[in-house]
Amino acid sequence: MAWWQFSLNCQASELEQVENLMTGLGAVSISLSDAGDEPIYEPLPGDTPVWQESILAAIFDDTNDHEFLYQQITGELPAHLAQVVRLETLHDQDWNQSYKKHFHPLQCAPDLWIVPSWSEPPDPAATIIRLDPGLAFGTGSHPTTALCLAWLGVSDIDDRRVIDFGCGSGILAIAAVKLGARQVIAVDIDTQALTACHSNMAANAIKSEQIQVILPEELGQPTTDLLIANILAGPLIELAPRFAELEKTGGQILLSGILKTQLEDIQSAYRPYFNLDPASCREDWVCISGHRFQQEANV
Numbered sequence: 001m002a003w004w005q006f007s008l009n010c011q012a013s014e015l016e017q018v019e020n021l022m023t024g025l026g027a028v029s030i031s032l033s034d035a036g037d038e039p040i041y042e043p044l045p046g047d048t049p050v051w052q053e054s055i056l057a058a059i060f061d062d063t064n065d066h067e068f069l070y071q072q073i074t075g076e077l078p079a080h081l082a083q084v085v086r087l088e089t090l091h092d093q094d095w096n097q098s099y100k101k102h103f104h105p106l107q108c109a110p111d112l113w114i115v116p117s118w119s120e121p122p123d124p125a126a127t128i129i130r131l132d133p134g135l136a137f138g139t140g141s142h143p144t145t146a147l148c149l150a151w152l153g154v155s156d157i158d159d160r161r162v163i164d165f166g167c168g169s170g171i172l173a174i175a176a177v178k179l180g181a182r183q184v185i186a187v188d189i190d191t192q193a194l195t196a197c198h199s200n201m202a203a204n205a206i207k208s209e210q211i212q213v214i215l216p217e218e219l220g221q222p223t224t225d226l227l228i229a230n231i232l233a234g235p236l237i238e239l240a241p242r243f244a245e246l247e248k249t250g251g252q253i254l255l256s257g258i259l260k261t262q263l264e265d266i267q268s269a270y271r272p273y274f275n276l277d278p279a280s281c282r283e284d285w286v287c288i289s290g291h292r293f294q295q296e297a298n299v
Contacts (some may be wrong), residue, residue: 001061001162002057002062002089002090002091002092003028003059003060003061003089003091003092003184004060004061004062004064004066004068004069004084004087004088004089004090004215005057005058005060005087005088005089005090006022006057006058006060006069006073006086006087007055007056007057007085007086007088008055008056008077008084008085008086008220009035009053009054009055009084009190010053010054010056010081010209011052011053012050012051012052012054013051014081015032015050015054015056017058018077018081021058021073021077022058022073022274023217024057024068025060025072025073026064027060027222027274028060028062029058029059029060029200030056030057030059030202031056031057032050032051032055032056032057033054033057034051034053034054034055034114035051035053035054035055036095036210042076042233043061047164048162055113058132058284064256065258066087067199070085070087073085077139081134096262098236100192103116103132104116104119105121105122106120106141106147107139107271108150108153108175109147109149109152109153109154110153110154111123111125111126111127111153112126112127112129112149112152112153112179113126113127113128113129113173114123114129114131114140114149114171114277115128115131116128116130116131116132116147117130118133118205127175127178127179128178128202129154129171129174129175129178130203130204131169131171131174131200131203131204132203137270138170142199143282143283143284143285144256144257144285144287145171145172145230145256146282147256147280147282147285147286147287148172148230148254148256149171149172149175150154150163150199150280150289151254151280151287151289152175152176152179152212153175153179155179155252157176157179157180157181157225157226158180158181159180159181159182159223160176160180160181160182160186160226161181161182161212161223161224161225161226162176162181162184162185162216162224162225162226162228163184163185163219163222163224163226163227163228163246164176164185164228164229164265165187165216165227165228165229165239165243166182166187166188166189166212166229166231166235166257167186167187167188167193167194167197167202168188168193168196169193170186170193170196170197170198170200170211170232171187171200172228172230173186173211174200174204174206174211176200176226176228177206177210177211178204181226183209183210183211184210184211184212184226185211185212185219185222186211186212186213186214187214187215187216187219188215188216189215189216192217194213194214194215196211197199197211197213199299201213207254207289208238210254219246221245221246221247223246223247223248223251224246224247224251225248225251225255226251226252226253226254227243227250227252228251228253228254228255228259229243229244229245229249229253229254229255229256230255230256230257231257231259233253233257233259233262233265233266233288236255236257236258236266236269237265237266237269238268240270240273241258241261241273243270243273244272244274247274247292248292249294250291250292251291251292251294252288252290252291252292253270253274253288253289253291254283254287254289255270255287255288255289256287256290257285257286257288258285258286258288259285259286260281260283260284260286263286263288266288267288268277269287271294274290274291274292275290275291275293276289276290276294277289277290
């Protein structure tokens with residue numbers, strides 16, 4: 001069986017009109033992808049952000065006459081959109097399996113790998129995190145997550161207590177346990193992320209006593225040796241005093257989800273509580289680590 005795919009570039013304000021048209025004509029699938037290089041950061045629960053310019057692709061089965069479909073689509077669209085409609089023939093395949101070709105083992109540090117469930121570990125002697133792409137944020141490929149994993153992979157966290165605030169898929173919490181952490185508290189505001197974290201724990205044979213998965217309001221006042229927060233810059237700034245309360249004297253902090261343009265604001269928020277190390281950079285993103293001052297110094 002073959003499929004007809006009609007695709008075009010359109011602005012965010014035009015998406016609803018184009019989606020409604022394609023759906024009304026019987027599209028069996030509609031997908032969006034970035035038409036430029038505009039990152040969308042981790043959304044809050046319930047948010048559905050889109051790019052300013054997207055590539056919209058609508059798929060129709062071959063029971064439709066593709067020439068007639070093309071005439072209908074271009075006849076209903078404004079001229080500037082009708083001119084850029086593209087038609088492509090897609091041949092049948094195992095769609096459930098085809099996505100796997102885009103996800104390969106990823107080396108995060110000299111002895112730390114993320115490996116999908118369908119792949120063999122390139123280095124069986126290394127620390128292996130089993131992780132498949134899913135709904136929650138965090139597969140290791142984004143620079144913010146990669147920076148945190150690279151730091152964890154070369155740091156001594158043996159027997160440490162760790163908080164992973166904004167755990168997403170649980171990838172950093174799982175990495176911490178596999179690298180020797182005694183206990184991890186994984187925190188997220190999104191219940192979908194907590195579900196994904198539990199699922200990925202099971203895939204990595206991580207027990208519930210090793211990683212406690214909770215909502216922020218359940219956190220209480222534990223003291224930790226290492227606090228990781230790979231979230232957005234705004235919440236990082238707002239939570240600086242709270243993170244300082246949770247950190248024991250001499251404890252470490254690891255912050256990411258920060259654009260280079262936001263670095264000074266983050267540093268200003270955390271300098272009253274932490275001795276900060278030089279930032280690590282990857283593409284347009286940075287990662288900050290540091291140690292907690294003695295509590296008395298900040299009263």
